[in-house]
Amino acid sequence: MARFLTLAEACEEVVRDGDCVAFEGFTHLIPYAAGHEVIRQKRRELSLVRMTPDILYDQMIGCGMARKLTFSWGGNPGVGSAHRIREAVEQGWPRPIEIEEHSHAAMAAAYAAGASNLPFAVLRGYRGAELVRVNPAIRSVTCPYTGEVLATVPAVRPDAAVIHAQKADREGNVLIEGIVGVQKEAVLAARRSLVTVEEIVDDLRGTTHPNACILPGWAITAVVAVPGGAFPSYAHGYYPRSNAFYLAWDPISRDRDAFAAWMEENVMRQGPQAFAAHARPANAGKAA
Incomplete structure (x- = not known):
C-alpha cells in the first residue's frame, strides 16, 4: 500500500544506485520535482528509461548519473537538441552512456x-x-x-517508476487526467513506485473526466504532495507549460560551465518547493 512520505524520504526509498528507473509523463505531468530530488541525492549508475527524454534527463545525464538510456525520442521539445545527452553520447562527457533507441509504439x-x-x-x-x-x-x-x-x-520492468499526477486520495489512490501516456503501465511494471501529486483530497469519486485513469494505492510505494511538481511541463487543469523555460534551457545546456552553474544554483541549493513555485498561475510561463 502507498505510504505518504516527504519527497526526500520517498526518493531515498524508491530510487537507489544502480537501478533501472523510469521517470514518465508524456508532454505534461513530467516529474521534475522528484527528478531534482534524486539529483540532489546524487544517485549513480542509473539505467534511465523514458519514451521522450527531454530537459529532466538532459539534467540527470549531464550530472553523470546514468550509465544507459532507453528511449524513443530525445531532445528539447519545440526547441532542438538535448545538448547534455548529445555530448554524453558523442563525447562521453561527463561519462560515456549506452543508448537503446526504440519507436514510441515499441x-x-x-x-x-x-x-x-x-x-x-x-x-x-x-x-x-x-x-x-x-x-x-x-x-x-x-x-x-x-x-x-x-x-x-x-519488456520494460523498472526497479523504480516515478510519475506526477493531479490528485491522490487519503488511501493513496492516484488520479491522472489529460494525456495519460504510459504512466499507468510504468508504475504497474515497476518493483517500486513514487507518485508526486498536485494535491491530496478526501475522495476521488465524481472528479474524473473521460480521459483519465486511477492507479490503485496497492500498486504504489509512496505518494508525496508536491504542488507544481511538474514545472516547467504542465499539469492538465492546474498550470500551463512554461515555453519560456524550454527556450531558456537551450543556451544553458550548450555550455558545460553554464550548465553546472545553473544546476548548482537552481537544483542543488534549492528545495523542491522553491523550483515548483514557478508553476503558480501568477508566474506560469517564466523560466526558473
Whole structure:
C-alpha cells in the first residue's frame, strides 16, 4: 500500500544506485520535482528509461548519473537538441552512456508487457526501419497461428517508476487526467513506485473526466504532495507549460560551465518547493 512520505524520504526509498528507473509523463505531468530530488541525492549508475527524454534527463545525464538510456525520442521539445545527452553520447562527457533507441509504439508495448508480467512485447512495427540495424534488442517471432513474422522488444520492468499526477486520495489512490501516456503501465511494471501529486483530497469519486485513469494505492510505494511538481511541463487543469523555460534551457545546456552553474544554483541549493513555485498561475510561463 502507498505510504505518504516527504519527497526526500520517498526518493531515498524508491530510487537507489544502480537501478533501472523510469521517470514518465508524456508532454505534461513530467516529474521534475522528484527528478531534482534524486539529483540532489546524487544517485549513480542509473539505467534511465523514458519514451521522450527531454530537459529532466538532459539534467540527470549531464550530472553523470546514468550509465544507459532507453528511449524513443530525445531532445528539447519545440526547441532542438538535448545538448547534455548529445555530448554524453558523442563525447562521453561527463561519462560515456549506452543508448537503446526504440519507436514510441515499441516503448509503449514494452511497458505494457512489463505491466502484464510478460517477457517481451510483440508488434507489427519496424518493417523497413533502420533501428533494427543498430538495436540488437529488436528481434522477431513467427506467429504460430498465421506464420506472420512480427517484431519483438524486451519488456520494460523498472526497479523504480516515478510519475506526477493531479490528485491522490487519503488511501493513496492516484488520479491522472489529460494525456495519460504510459504512466499507468510504468508504475504497474515497476518493483517500486513514487507518485508526486498536485494535491491530496478526501475522495476521488465524481472528479474524473473521460480521459483519465486511477492507479490503485496497492500498486504504489509512496505518494508525496508536491504542488507544481511538474514545472516547467504542465499539469492538465492546474498550470500551463512554461515555453519560456524550454527556450531558456537551450543556451544553458550548450555550455558545460553554464550548465553546472545553473544546476548548482537552481537544483542543488534549492528545495523542491522553491523550483515548483514557478508553476503558480501568477508566474506560469517564466523560466526558473
